[in-house]
Amino acid sequence: xxxxxxxxxxxxxxxxxxxxxxxxxxxxxxxxxxxxxxxxxxxxxxxxxxxxxxxxxxxxxxxxxxxxxxxxxxxxxxxxxxxxxxxxxxxxxxxxxxxxxxxxxxxxxxxxxxxxxxxxxxxxxxxxxxxxxxxxxxxxxxxxxxxxxxxxxxxxxxxxxxxxxxxxxxxxxxxxxxxxxxxxxxxxxxxxxxxxxxxxxxxxxxxxxxxxxxxxxxxxxxxxxxxxxxxxxxxxxxxxxxxxxxxxxxxxxxxxxxxxxxxxxxxxxxxxxxxxxxxxxxxxxxxxxxxxxxxxxxxxxxxxxxxxxxxxxxxxxxxxxxxxxxxxxxxxxxxxxxxxxxxxxxxxxxxxxxxxxxxxxxxxxxxxxxxxxxxxxxxxxxxxxxxxxxxxxxxxx
Numbered sequence: 001x002x003x004x005x006x007x008x009x010x011x012x013x014x015x016x017x018x019x020x021x022x023x024x025x026x027x028x029x030x031x032x033x034x035x036x037x038x039x040x041x042x043x044x045x046x047x048x049x050x051x052x053x054x055x056x057x058x059x060x061x062x063x064x065x066x067x068x069x070x071x072x073x074x075x076x077x078x079x080x081x082x083x084x085x086x087x088x089x090x091x092x093x094x095x096x097x098x099x100x101x102x103x104x105x106x107x108x109x110x111x112x113x114x115x116x117x118x119x120x121x122x123x124x125x126x127x128x129x130x131x132x133x134x135x136x137x138x139x140x141x142x143x144x145x146x147x148x149x150x151x152x153x154x155x156x157x158x159x160x161x162x163x164x165x166x167x168x169x170x171x172x173x174x175x176x177x178x179x180x181x182x183x184x185x186x187x188x189x190x191x192x193x194x195x196x197x198x199x200x201x202x203x204x205x206x207x208x209x210x211x212x213x214x215x216x217x218x219x220x221x222x223x224x225x226x227x228x229x230x231x232x233x234x235x236x237x238x239x240x241x242x243x244x245x246x247x248x249x250x251x252x253x254x255x256x257x258x259x260x261x262x263x264x265x266x267x268x269x270x271x272x273x274x275x276x277x278x279x280x281x282x283x284x285x286x287x288x289x290x291x292x293x294x295x296x297x298x299x300x301x302x303x304x305x306x307x308x309x310x311x312x313x314x315x316x317x318x319x320x321x322x323x324x325x326x327x328x329x330x331x332x333x334x335x336x337x338x339x340x341x342x343x344x345x346x347x348x349x350x351x352x353x354x355x356x357x358x359x360x361x362x363x364x365x366x367x368x369x370x371x372x373x374x375x376x377x378x379x380x381x382x383x384x385x386x387x388x389x390x391x392x393x394x395x396x397x
Contacts (some may be wrong), residue, residue: 002028002168004363005188005198007175007212009035010042011151011349012341013204014158015356016363021165023360028196029167030188032174036155039280041206041318044227046258046268047151047349048245050087051115052106052143054388059347060109062354062370067145069353077157085259086244087146088129090137090302102251102388107141118142129244131237131303137248148245148258151349170196175205175212178338185337200337202363207280207318209342213332219323219379220343221397223275224283224316226291230299230309232267235260237305247389248302254391255298266313267306269295272346273391275319287314319346321397325387327355327374329362339363343374345387 004020006013009031020027036043049070053059070082091097095104110117118128119141126134128142163169173194178201179187187197203212207222232238238260248255250272257269271294278285292311300307320342322328328343341359348355354370361368384395 002026002196002198003200004028005030005196005201007188007201007203008205008208009037009155009159009169009171010040010204010206011155011352012206012344012355012359013202014155014162015352016202016204016341016359017162017167017356018158018165019356019360020363021162021167023364027167028198029162029169030173030175030190030196031169031171034171035159035169036152039285039318040155041320041344042155042349043152044315044317045150045152045261045264046148048087048146048148048256048258049082049350050143050146050245051110052087052089052146052247052389053109054102055105056386056388057109058370058373060113062351066351066353070149073154073353077161079153079157081154081157082147082149084145084147085240086142086144088244088246089141089143089250090125090132090246090248091139092136092249093138095139095141099252103141105388110143115143115145129242131243131305132246133302133304136301142244146245149349154349154352170194175203178335180335183334183336185335198337200339200363202339202341202359204341204359206320206342206344209320209340211280213338213340215332216328216340219377220328221321222278222280223319223321223397224278224285225271225273225275225319225346226287226295227268227270227315227317228287228292228295228311229264229266229268229313230306231265231312232260232306232309234305238267248298250389251391253298255302267309269299270317271295272389274393274397275321276316278316278318280318285316287316319344320348321345323379323381323383323385323397325385325390325397328376329359329371329374330376331362333376346390347387
């Protein structure tokens with residue numbers, strides 16, 4: 001009999017399990033495969049960590065806290081999981097242009113909060129970050145207080161940490177049905193035939209969340225976003241400090257990427273857009289030829305030294321998107337003992353150090369300083385997606 005049963009072993013689930021275990025609750029966690037799951041969004045080599053959230057000061061403040069905690073996690077796990085290589089925002093012309101309101105607001109937030117930034121024109125960009133084409137990018141900003149995390153490794157180490165705190169982790173157990181008695185959840189049945197009794201279940205199942213809790217289907221969907229690994233045989237200009245995590249006109253193109261990864265010998269680029277609607281189990285996740293061609297055009301224009309680099313791996317990264325782009329962390333409005341912690345919308349991992357705390361507070365009936373807008377809410381097809389970095393044509397997911 002668990003006090004809390006977590007459904008899902010990604011960043012939402014495992015961080016929540018750790019936080020609840022620290023609060024002396026008896027915690028169990030179910031995951032349909034090994035952790036990290038090979039198809040989970042967090043099972044990747046890198047995820048960006050940034051404070052650049054345009055005019056959204058709440059996400060800016062959350063990211064500030066998380067960056068401090070990423071450093072603490074490096075110390076806790078005695079391994080460099082977070083790499084503070086900085087973030088480079090690239091613009092094709094001045095940030096003062098109306099089409100670059102995201103970049104300008106992000107820059108202004110950093111400056112007004114006292115962060116040291118380096119505004120670079122084309123000449124300065126060429127000298128400091130020579131891999132980029134200075135004929136394309138006329139204005140940019142480098143923020144040293146940002147970087148990336150080794151996301152798959154993060155989840156792996158956090159799972160081991162959760163076990164050390166007494167969390168019972170049940171791998172190869174796929175949650176399929178809730179046991180409900182007179183409006184109160186009392187347990188969860190798995191597809192494999194087991195029943196897990198609990199006082200409270202928290203669905204942190206990523207892309208499977210709206211299928212386990214179908215009341216969320218009008219408000220939440222799964223989208224796939226292409227990721228590309230390019231083999232880099234001449235990495236000098238792609239290693240920090242000559243390269244950082246970068247966003248290349250992201251609010252108008254979606255393109256972003258990472259420095260050279262020694263462990264894999266690659267430069268990773270990806271696209272942060274409206275994506276492709278995907279069922280987490282039934283649809284083809286392969287990256288299309290058209291998406292590869294799109295990537296090649298971007299590389300040829302922006303990073304010409306990689307124009308002939310072999311493409312060695314692709315994947316579709318799944319976002320669990322809410323229509324407004326915000327997390328969904330709240331109790332079910334009708335079933336007692338059932339809660340949800342999901343809706344990463346493309347920024348779950350970077351907020352990992354605060355998600356467990358927010359979810360545990362919610363589950364215990366407390367209020368968190370950042371909890372109000374992540375409550376259960378009514379959204380419509382006219383709801384505007386709020387994440388300003390994301391390239392979405394009509395601001396509708």
